[in-house]
Amino acid sequence: MKSVAIHGAHASPTAWLGFFYAGFGSMFVGYFLWYRGLALGGIARVSQVQLLQPFLALGFCALLLDEALTLPTVACALLVCGCVAATRKQEQRIAIAAPEAETAG
Numbered sequence: 740m741k742s743v744a745i746h747g748a749h750a751s752p753t754a755w756l757g758f759f760y761a762g763f764g765s766m767f768v769g770y771f772l773w774y775r776g777l778a779l780g781g782i783a784r785v786s787q788v789q790l791l792q793p794f795l796a797l798g799f800c801a802l803l804l805d806e807a808l809t810l811p812t813v814a815c816a817l818l819v820c821g822c823v824a825a826t827r828k829q830e831q832r833i834a835i836a837a838p839e840a841e842t843a844g
Contacts, residue, residue: 790823 750758777785794816800806 787823787826790819794819 797806797808797812797816801808
């Protein structure tokens, strides 16, 4: 195994550009945008979208990079998406019922 300490860090300009994008653009700038979205949409609502991000990444990998999707992966993604949808529906029911409970009491 070649060590960077011995041989130095040699990479193409494209590789360095990707490295700096992942380090700065994705991580640093993305945090500001994510927290702004949390502030605008509400933490409880927006955080549930975060549960779907790994499965969206799987879908885009299959679409853009020709990654193979297995049946267990798709089944798990559908299960998690269903759970997120169910909690969103329950949250809407609670929000509708809350004003009714206030007027009844």
